[in-house]
Amino acid sequence: MFEVIGERINTSRKFVQAAVAERDAEYIINDVKKQQEAGANFIDVNAGARIGHETEDMKWLLDTIQPIATVPLTLDSPDPAVLEMAFAMVEKTPMINSISLEKERFEAMMPFLKGKECKVIALCMDDNGMPGSADDIVARAITLVEELNKIGIPTNAIYIDPLVQPISTDSNKGMMVLDAVRAIKAKYPEVHITGGLSNISYGLPQRHIINRTFVALMMDAGMDSAIIDPLDAKIMATIKTADMLIGNDQFCGNYLKGVRSGAIES
């Protein structure tokens, strides 16, 4: 099953930041409920944008969201102290966003993750920057899986983010990540592939159709999760339809359910 990580509760978004600053619980609760109704499988919570307020903002957000959360939360912070606090506050096994191979982040996150029961997003980023080739992405993914396995995180709890890059700056950036995802899935059939998609369309007009088309191609390559806005009805419809087309929807049940509910239109 494709897993949607709802990206909306992020203080770098203007209205969310205002709601957090004013402690407007109703706004946050409504937003989370809408994401859940739209089919989010995780709710990402990022309180990082108000510099110096991350701990208190994260605590308030979790206090606000936890009572109405019907799905697990994705705790989104680079700070292990914030994550420790957040981890203790959540009821369902959370997802951690994220670890990478950047030395500082890697060394901060490994002790935090060790021995914890959680899912984790692992970015194919290292101190050399964004990956430059499909082989580069695959090599980084392998290192991440091996290192996380060593501290007791099973492969099926790892969500590799291959880091989608703009096609506008290099026509090969689409194939680079598609090839990488295929190779990673061939080596680790159990690992999950996730990530944001909108980077692919950076610098081009009519971005949504690029993002939608790309998610379908990525799903064929092996992507089974994405960090997106679940209230974007068109991308959600594309995901459901693609999931059917790649054989994940017995008797086309979810597709037909989506059509009957009005969520999928041609």
Added chain:
Amino acid sequence: MADFNAIIEALVACDTEKVTQLVNAAITENVPAVEILNKGLIAGMDIVGEKMENGDMFIPEVLMAAQAMGKCVETLKPLLGEGEGRDSASVIIGTVKGDLHDIGKNLVGMMMESGGMDVHNLGVDIAPEDFVAEIKSKNAQIVCLSALLTTTMPMMKKTVDAIVESGLRDQVKIMVGGAPVTQAFCDEIGADGFAPDAGSASKMAKSFAA
């Protein structure tokens, strides 16, 4: 009389072949290389930048135009006199410490270079003290800071502070950019300008250098 407008039009149309042909024809007609550069190629890239700013041209087209220009500049270089063809403005550009994103910053650097500026691209993950050292060694008038993460935005402030402490603040204009950066943030940290895209960044740098 060389037809600079034709060069400009061909460049804006991203027609590499035609630009090259027109530039070569102008050289044969003994049009001074510096004029071909300034009145043809740089003038054309200024329009490309404006069109990018207005959403009429997009990154792949801008890259094509810049590539066409770059090819012609290689042809013109040996024909330029000493000190010709370079705007006096020395620009340093880099992504702040802790941040490894380079695509946007490289586009901005490329547009400024296409605009005739002397651009020194320092790369990514650049510490405040390294920006300061480069301002000194390159005698920079403009410093461009890039950050793509909310977690690295504070490093922009630290970099601005380091430039102030070094006593070089009056020598340079500081420009900031990157997805999470806003005009309000630019004002808050005491930078001189914020640009939302490479086209407007290049235009702003030119106005600072004027």
